[in-house]
Amino acid sequence: MAEIVxxxxxxxxxxxxxxxxxxxxxxxxxxxxMIGSGIFIVSADIVRxxxxxxxxxxxxxxxxxxxxxxxxxxxxxxxxxxxVGGQYVYLREAYxxxxxxxxxxxxxxxxxxxxIAAVAVAFAKFAGVMWPGLGSNLWFGIxxxxxxxxxxxxxxxxxxxxWTNLRGLDLGKLVQNVFTSAKVLSLLFIIVMGCLLARNPxxxxxxxxSLEVFFGSRPMxxxxxxxxxxxxxxxxxxxxAWANVTFAASEVKNPRRNLPLALTLGAGLVxxxxxxxxxxxxxxxxxxxxxxxxxxxxxxxxxxxxxxxxAAAMQTVWGxxxxxxxxxxxxxxxxxxxxxxxxxxxxxxxxMARDGVFFSAGGRVNAAHVPSFALIIQGAWASALTxxxxxxxxxxxVMFAQLLFYVFTVAAVFLFRIKRPDxxxxxxxxxxxxxxxxxxxxxxxxxxxLLIVKPYYTWPGLLIALSxxxxxxxxxxxxARAD
Numbered sequence: 001m002a003e004i005v006x007x008x009x010x011x012x013x014x015x016x017x018x019x020x021x022x023x024x025x026x027x028x029x030x031x032x033x034m035i036g037s038g039i040f041i042v043s044a045d046i047v048r049x050x051x052x053x054x055x056x057x058x059x060x061x062x063x064x065x066x067x068x069x070x071x072x073x074x075x076x077x078x079x080x081x082x083x084v085g086g087q088y089v090y091l092r093e094a095y096x097x098x099x100x101x102x103x104x105x106x107x108x109x110x111x112x113x114x115x116i117a118a119v120a121v122a123f124a125k126f127a128g129v130m131w132p133g134l135g136s137n138l139w140f141g142i143x144x145x146x147x148x149x150x151x152x153x154x155x156x157x158x159x160x161x162x163w164t165n166l167r168g169l170d171l172g173k174l175v176q177n178v179f180t181s182a183k184v185l186s187l188l189f190i191i192v193m194g195c196l197l198a199r200n201p202x203x204x205x206x207x208x209x210s211l212e213v214f215f216g217s218r219p220m221x222x223x224x225x226x227x228x229x230x231x232x233x234x235x236x237x238x239x240x241a242w243a244n245v246t247f248a249a250s251e252v253k254n255p256r257r258n259l260p261l262a263l264t265l266g267a268g269l270v271x272x273x274x275x276x277x278x279x280x281x282x283x284x285x286x287x288x289x290x291x292x293x294x295x296x297x298x299x300x301x302x303x304x305x306x307x308x309x310x311a312a313a314m315q316t317v318w319g320x321x322x323x324x325x326x327x328x329x330x331x332x333x334x335x336x337x338x339x340x341x342x343x344x345x346x347x348x349x350x351x352m353a354r355d356g357v358f359f360s361a362g363g364r365v366n367a368a369h370v371p372s373f374a375l376i377i378q379g380a381w382a383s384a385l386t387x388x389x390x391x392x393x394x395x396x397x398v399m400f401a402q403l404l405f406y407v408f409t410v411a412a413v414f415l416f417r418i419k420r421p422d423x424x425x426x427x428x429x430x431x432x433x434x435x436x437x438x439x440x441x442x443x444x445x446x447x448x449x450l451l452i453v454k455p456y457y458t459w460p461g462l463l464i465a466l467s468x469x470x471x472x473x474x475x476x477x478x479x480a481r482a483d
Contacts, residue, residue, distance in 0.1 A: 017084060017350075018369045020169045021251050023258045025177060029245045030266025032180030033340035036115075037122035038238025039187070039274050040330050043281060044307040047300075049231040050224075052216025053207040053287040056301070059228065060278055062442075063235030064271035069439035071242050071267040072429050073410040075260030078246050079427040080416065082255030085351025086246025087409055094412035097357065098472055103405050104352045105468030108381065110398045112345035115241070116158060116338055116382040123334040124153030129327045144389035155383045161339045162379035165346070168368035169251060172343045179336025186329040187273045190310060194280025198317040202297070206286035229449030233399055236446070238274065240402070241337075242267045243409070244344040251347075260427040277310075284313040342378065349374035357475045400450050401461035407443045410436045 021029070046059050077090045085092075088107075092100035128134035134153045138146035165172040208214055218224055245262055249255050252262075281301055289300020296312055299305070304312040310329070314322030350371035353362030359373070366372035413429060413436045429435055450458050 016365060016369070017251050017347075017371070018169065019251050019253050019255075021173060021248065021258075022253055023261060025173045026245050026252050026258055026262035027266045027269075028173075028177045028180035029248070029340050029344060030242055030262050031184065031270050032176050032336045033241035033244045033344065034239055034267070034270045034337075035180070035183050035187070035273075035333055036119050036238070036241075036337035037126075037330055037334050038234065039277055040310040040326070040333070041307040042234035042238050043278055043301055043309045044304050046231045046234055047287050047302040049227045050216075051218050051288065052214065053282050054215040055228065055231075056282070056287055057275065057278060059231050059235050060275050063232050063239055064275060066232075066236065066439060066442050066446075067239045067242060068264075068267055068271060069435050069442075070406055070410055071263040072260075072431070073413050073436040073439060074243055074246065075263045075427055076413055076425060076429045076432075077409070077416070078249060078259035078263065079256045080423055080425055082249045082252065082259060083351075084248070084250040084347050084354075086249050086347075087243050087405070088247070088348050088351050090246075090409055090412050091405070092355070094415050095408065097355065097476075098469065099408070101352065101357050101472040101475075102465045102468040104348050104358075105471060106398060106401055106405070106465045107345065107348055108378065109467075110464055111402060112341060112348070113378060113382040114385055114398070116341050116345070116378070117154065117385040119334045119338045119341070120154035120157040120382070121150060121386060123157050123331055123338065124150045126327045126330045126334070127153060129323065145387060146389070147387060151386050151389075154386045157335065157338060158342070158379050158382050158386070161335075161342050162375050164339070165343050166366065166368065166370060166372055166375055168370060169343075172339065172370075175339050176336065176343065179332060179339060183329070183333040183336055184269070184273065186332060187277055190314070190329070191273070191276045191280045193317060194283045194313060195276065199283045200285070200297075200316060203283060203285050206288075206300075207282045226449055226453045229446055230453045232446060233450070233454075236403075237399060239267075239270065241341060242270075243406075244341065247344040247347040247351075256424075256426040281309055281313050284316050285309070342375070346371050346374035346378050349378060357472060396457045397460040398464060399461065400447055400458040401465045403443050403447050403450075404462075404465075407440055407447075410439050410443075 043056060047056050050056060050059060074087070078086065081089050081093065083089045088100050088104050091103050124134050125136070128150055134149040136148055136150045138148050140146055161175070164175055206213070242263065245252070245266070246259065249259055252258050285297065285304070286300040287302065289303045290298050291303045293299045293303070296315055299312070301309050308326070311323050311326040314326045316322070318325065349358060349362045352358040353360060353374070361373040362371065362377065364371070364373060414433065416423065
C-alpha cells in the first residue's frame with residue numbers, strides 16, 4: 001500500500017501528543033462540540049422566515065441531512081490521514097499549504113475563537129438570570145468594546161476551561177464526557193416532557209390540526225426558496241463543529257476505525273435529538289404567534305421572549321421554575337460545548353506550527369503532553385473577542401467561508417480517489433459518489449443563496465479568509481516550508 005502522508009514531526013513520541021481518546025471520548029467531543037446554545041433559541045428565527053411547523057421541521061431535516069453527508073465524507077479522509085490538525089491536513093494534502101493555512105487562519109481568527117467567545121457569553125447570559133451581577137451593561141468602554149459582568153463571566157469560563165485542558169488530555173476529556181452526557185440527558189428531558197408528558201392540546205391543534213396548518217399556505221416560489229435557505233443558516237450553525245474531533249486525530253486510539261465511527265455516531269445522535277426537540281417545542285407552543293402578545297403561549301415559537309424557545313416551552317409547563325430549569329440546561333450545554341471547542345481547536349494551531357507556518361512555540365507541548373502555547377493564544381484571542389463584542393457579527397460573516405472550506409474538504413474525497421487510488425482506506429464513504437456529491441451541491445446552493453439574500457454577510461467572510469495570504473507569505477519567507 002502507498003504511504004498516505006508523512007506524519008507531522010513531533011506529533012507523537014515522548015515529547016509529543018499522546019493517544020488517549022477512546023471511541024466514547026471521541027463521540028462526546030463530536031456531540032458535545034455541536035450542542036451549544038443554538039438548539040435552545042434559533043427555532044424562533046427559523047419560524048419567522050419559513051412560517052409553518054412543517055417548514056420548521058423541514059429546515060432541521062435538510063440541515064441534518066447535509067451535516068451527516070459531510071460527516072460521512074469526512075470520515076473517509078479521517079481514516080486515511082489520522083493526523084493532528086485533521087481538516088487542516090486534508091486541505092493541505094489536497095490543495096497545498098496556502099489554502100490549508102487560510103483555513104487554519106480563519107479558524108483561529110474567527111471560527112473557533114469566535115465560537116468560544118459566543119458560547120461563553122451565552123453561558124454568562126443565562127447565568128445572569130440567577131446571578132443578576134452578570135449583567136450586560138458595560139462598566140466602561142467605547143462603542144461595543146468594553147467590560148461588563150456578563151463578559152467577565154464569559155472570560156472566566158474561557159480561562160477556567162483553558163486551564164483545565166492545560167492540565168492534560170485526561171482532565172479535558174473527563175469534563176467533556178460528563179457535560180456531554182448531561183446535556184444529552186437534558187435534551188432527552190425536554191423531548192420526553194414535550195412529546196409525552198406535558199403536551200399542550202392548544203399547541204397540538206395550532207400546529208397539527210390539518211395538512212394546511214402544518215405546511216402553511218405560503219406558495220412555493222424563488223423568494224420562499226431563498227428564505228428557506230437563509231433559515232438553514234441557523235440550523236447549520238447549530239449543527240456545526242462536527243469535524244472538530246479530526247483536529248485531535250493523532251490523540252484518538254485506533255483512529256482509522258474510531259474517527260469515522262465517532263463522526264457518524266456523534267453527528268447522527270445530535271441530528272435526531274435536535275429534530276425531536278423541535279417536535280417537543282411544537283407540542284407545547286404554536287409555531288406562529290403574535291408579536292408582543294401579553295401571554296407567553298400567544299407569542300408562540302416565532303416570538304418567544306429574546307428567542308428563548310426552550311425557556312418559553314418549559315415555562316408553559318412549570319412557570320417560573322421552568323425558566324430556572326432551562327437556564328441550568330443551557331449552562332450545562334454551553335459549558336460542555338466551550339470545552340470541546342477549546343480542546344480541539346488548539347490542535348490546529350499546533351499542526352500549523354509544526355508545519356512552520358505559525359509561531360514555533362505553538363508546536364510545543366507541556367509536561368502534560370498538550371499544546372500549551374496554542375491553548376493559551378487561543379484562549380487569549382477568544383477573550384479579546386469577548387471584550388470587543390464583535391464575535392457574533394464575525395461569526396455571521398464567516399459562515400460563507402466555513403461552507404466553502406467544507407465544500408473543498410468533501411471534494412477532496414473525489415480528488416484523493418483519483419490521485420491516490422491505492423491509499424489505505426479502512427473506511428469508504430457510504431453512498432459514494434452520491435453522498436459527497438449531494439453535500440457539495442447543497443452547500444454550493446446555500447452559498448449562492450447567501451450571496452443573494454445576505455450579501456453583506458458573505459464577502460467579509462471571504463476577506464477574512466484571504467487575509468491569511470500575506471500572513472502565510474511572511475511565515476514562509478521566514479523559513480517555513482511552502483507545501
